[in-house]
Amino acid sequence: MATPLSADRLLRALRDEGLTVHEYRSWRTNNRNHKGPWGPVNGVMIHHTVTSGTEASVRLCYEGHSTLPGPLCHGVIDKAGAVHLVGHGRANHAGAGDGDVLAAVIAERALPPDNEADTDGNPHFYGFECVNLGDGRDPWPEAQLLAIERAAAALCRAHGWNHRSVIGHLEWQPGKIDPRGFTMDALRERVRRRLGAPPDGGGGQPTYEPFPGAAFFAPGRVSPIVTAMGHRLVAEGCGRYQVGPGPEWTAVDQESYAAWQRKLGYSGADADGIPGETSWTRLKVPNV
Structure with missing residues (x-):
């Protein structure tokens, strides 16, 4: 269990892991905290968007839609491997899932089958939506897979978690299929290897244009x-x-x-x- 990272620490962790990170609109204050707790956090959950195009996908995940208000995750990972931060705090991404799965994540052990929806996951997981149609045919570029690996590892590293703290939506909520197109076991193995080495982002401090007058x-x-x-x-x-x-x-x-x-x-x-x-x-x- 852990206290959620501050917005600044989240941004630093991702950039330290070598990611290109874009701050979208007022992401630091975009959350659903008025609907329930945010934390303690226990892991990272990976989704696919069922959309195409970076701009439209990021906007949707920031704003949500008529039946599910945004943010719909904390970050959107596009096809080129960039992360777009859209929320900080409670987000509508995990929904109800299996309490036995949460217990396994907390214990950092192999996951049981997800056969119940008895636990609210939104307080407990960081969520990343990855731009993909989820039809089994839309490709996953290596740049995008590497960014998913880096993003998951960044949060595990920041909290002292291991690779078993990373799960897919399909492993949490019965009936979900995301992410479709790669296996979570393969992703966790990538995260495990990455956590065995120092972060390679070189500090990741953002630099901005000075005021030109x-x-x-x-x-x-x-x-x-x-x-x-x-x-x-x-x-x-x-x-x-x-x-x-x-x-x-x-x-x-x-x-x-x-x-x-x-x-x-x-x-x-x-x-x-x-x-x-x-x-x-x-x-x-x-x-x-």
Whole structure:
């Protein structure tokens, strides 16, 4: 049993394990904690999304849908092997499952068959949704499998768990089939081997573009920084782009940035769409 990692510790653990991690919108405060406890945590659960496409899958897992509010997991692992953090806290991913399975995870021993749904798993498992149709034909690229291995190992390493703390949704809740297309025994063996060596992420500290000054954002400015900024605005739900983002600073970029300023609580002349140092620092535009 363990206390859940803080958002900062979760982010650091994943990056230390060598993962590329994207912070999606307000993931740090996106949770279902008002519906029940989050923790103690005992393991990591792997799912497939039954969707295609990174952007749509990440948005769905962040927001949820009409019958199941988001977040639907803590992180989405895309086909290229990047992790998109969408929630921190209780998430609607595990649902009711077998209490005997939870006991085995806690004891870090072989899993019994999951033949009951008598225990709420949402307080007890970190959840990763992996982009795949789950039809048995949609491929699992090696980059994605490696990222699943790394993500599971990162949390096991952070909590001092072994590979038996990693399970699939199909091993928890009767009737579930995810993840389909690889075996959990094979994944656990990969995690076991990884945990036998030091993490290879080189520290994983994120680096961000320093504020280039308000004068940088002049009509006609072309820079990859503008593109990176636009992607961050989209991730925060502030993008107003029909096409793009692109490298040229335009009125649409300014409109999108003004939406970000308003999201931070600015108004009037302070939300004119021209970046200032405080709002830029809080946007955390990755180095390009």
